Amino acid sequence: MKLPFHNRRPHILFAAIALVSTNFPANAQKLITSQSKPSDYSPVNIDQLIESAKDIQAAIQSGDIQRQVAAMNRNSALIHQGTPVSSPGRVDIIPVPESVSTTRSVKSSVGRMGAGAGASSSNRRPGLPSSQPIILTQCQSITSPGIYIVNQALANTNGCLQIHDTHDIDIECDPSGQISTDPADHAVAVTNVNGLTINGCTIPGTIYSAVTINKSSRVRITNSHLGWIDVNNSKQSSIINNVIDGYYQQHNSSYMTIQGNTIKTSANEISSAGIITANGSHNLFRDNSVDGSWNGQIDQTTKTGADDGIILQDESWDQIVGNQFANTWDAGIETSGIFNHSTVANNVIRNTSVGIASYYNTSWTGTTVSNNKVQNAYMLLDLVYTPNSTGTQSDTVNFKDNLFEGNELTDPLPSSGSYSPSMVIDFSTGLNGRALAVGKNVMSNNNFGSKSQLPIINPQGAIVDGGGNKCAAGQNSETCIGVNLL
Secondary structure, three states, X not given: OOOOHHHOOOOOOOOOOOOOOOOOOOOOOOOEEEOOOOOOOOOOOHHHHHHHHHHHHHHHHHOOHHHHHHHHHHHHHHHHHHXXXXXXXXXXXXXXXXXXXOOOOOOOHHHHOOOOOOOOOOOOOOOOOOOOOEEOOOOEEEOOOEEEEEOOEEEEOOOOEEEEEEEEEEEEEOOXXXXXXXXXXXXXXXXXXXXXXXXXXXXXXXXXXXXXEEOOEEEEEEOOEEOOEEEEOOXXXXXXXXXXXXXXXXXXXXXXXXXXXXXXXXXXXXXXXXXXXXXXXXXXXXXXXXXXXXXXXOOOOOOOEEEEEXXXXXXXXXXXXXXXXXXXXXXXXXXXXXXXXOEEEOOEEEOOOXXXXXXXXXXXXXXXXXXXXXXXXXXEEEEEEEOOOOOOOOOEEEEEOOEEEOXXXXXXOEEOOEEOEOEEEEOOOOOOOXXXXXXXXXXEOOEOOOOOEOOEXXXXXXXXXXXXXXXXXXXXXXXXXXXXXX
16 A cells, blocks of 8 residues: 555756766767757856866865865856756756766765856856855854865764855865764755855765755755755755765755766665655756665565655656666656656666556646656556545546657566556546546557556546557557557
8 A cells, every 4th residue: 555645754957067087088078958948058068167177176186275266266157157047948968979988976076176166257156255265164054155165074963054045155075075963953954045056075864854955046966975855945956966865855846957866765664765856847857866775575564665766746847857766666656646748758667566657636637758668567557546635636637638658568577476457547436526637648659568468448538549559469559558448
């Protein structure tokens, strides 16, 4: 039995990201540009960012503070030339040629110092002072713009860094930099901040989240090793290329980028998911690796690990693309409530019960599910409507104008000696008088595998055959998606 969302344990997009490598190829080109809405970003040349990162590394090794400031100022000018000027839409990354190394290291000094703040008076970010960096020697509140360096272990019994009511803060950690607190508080608390970079830091988790972000914008956390992260009522921020022990969770937050992170939940308890997002829109979850640490047990009294890889509750215009979700005892990707005009594409889901699922207050409109690979699971897709007090319960339940294309189930798992239906779509129960708007849902070129039972579809007419669907031998495309079974 799945736990209702509210009973589970709680657990901008900038125009260019430099992937730091021990090898700095001269021909590395990686541009991130806005692909929807008006053009919100200007492209940034990664060659220049790589050279800037090399300058910063040399400056750090020299021990010359003035040289470090100058190098970080130049780097900041490059990074922030792509600052968004309007609401960002979808971003696409132009692939780096296979011959180019993009290896990154959380502990790399270059990666740690790659987001310095400030510049000359002609190109410095507005509001940043030109003064020297401040070396943090103890836990404290930060309320003034500037560059702060952590080069030692900072610890306190009642939280460590409280960053609030300010703007344009840059916190850079060298390899010795660590920010921590006792189990009763958050190590870093961010409130009402417009413009914050935390780069290259180690921030362990406690029974509370390591980092909490509230009512803030333009927050960037990069190249760090972190405990749990909680974000609330924030926007246009990014969590990129970090190692996260536990989970990432956001509520009432939009235009967020969660990209390139390695997330591993605890293997010693039951948890909700590696990533949770609720009541937001225009969020990007891309190229993350989430390990739910499921121990393989089904019984409620013995299983541990995460329920899902990612949970999306009442979200619209999101993108979940290119991620890897593994070792979860329910679903790789689960939605709850409204899930409209979103894209779920090119994800790899392994060792779970269902690849993509929605159980509670399910209402989908205009969403695309394409080219996802599900392996070692009972089912590819399970979408049903069950009323629940969590999330939006609309007067009209929608399941319309959705596209399911090119998805694949391989190595399905048997249950009690037989195989489950490859797909269940059922909106026939639980409506309790609510209207149902269903239709124009197209399925094409999906491979449901030859072992699974044929799907269950209700109501009739919910699915339109787009051709090319494959399942058991001798079955045509329509039968594979249940069109001829009703």
